Amino acid sequence: MAAFTSYVSSAGQPSYSFPQQQSAPSHASRAPIQHSFYPYTDNGGSTLGISGDNFTIIAGDTRSTSGYNINTRYEPKLFRIGGEGSEHKGSKIVLSVVGFAADGHALKERLDTVVKMYRYQHGKEMSVNACAQRLSHILYNKRFFPYYVQAILGGVDEEGRGALYSYDPVGSYEREFCRAAGAGASLIMPFLDNQVNLKNQYEPAAPQGLEKPQLVPQPLQRAATEELVRDAFTSAVERHIEVGDGLQMMIITKDGIEEVFSPLKMD
Structure with a gap:
């Protein structure tokens, strides 16, 4: 029977003809393993808001996605805030949220509770201006673990004019004529800037030159x-x-909220 043959290297150590099994590295020399937790996801969709002279319109699509998958074709991103009961009767404030759907629902529930408690304690509806500031506080209080959403709040103010407020995830907000949010915001916002804010549009009858007056929205x-x-x-x-x-x-007016639904492309 043939025997395994070993050769002696120049260093005096045996050199085998088959590979030697490497010893496992010690715990001290093992590379550190990073454990992480990322609770957010983006569920797609877009929303927009436009305020008029005596109304505000907030709109959003109903598609919910995860990457290239469609979770559902009907996931509302617009919610009535305040009013009476689960049907929100008499409500004149609408919140739109786009981003992480679970955070959007949680934010909607919290703001709705705050507005209804105000009505219970004070015997009157919270104004849209006060609601806008309260929403800012809610978002800012969660700034270290923020709601992963872009919010737009709309209603009619105490003077009967349309009021629209846009927010970032940590509560910074401003009142605007129009605002788009979500996946399609980069496509929709330039269109609104042109048609609503009249950016880079000038009086057509005025003479050409640097003094040509810009159109006022x-x-x-x-x-x-x-x-x-x-x-x-x-x-x-x-x-x-x-x-x-x-x-x-x-569509929000002094008389209440009117809801309209229309189909979009499904492919």
């Missing part, structure tokens, strides 16, 4: 604004896979 009529919202989303669904399926639109 004016509140739009309700019918024109509704058509503008539909055009914005119709364009966005052609270019973004996370936007589509249905368009939910809420």
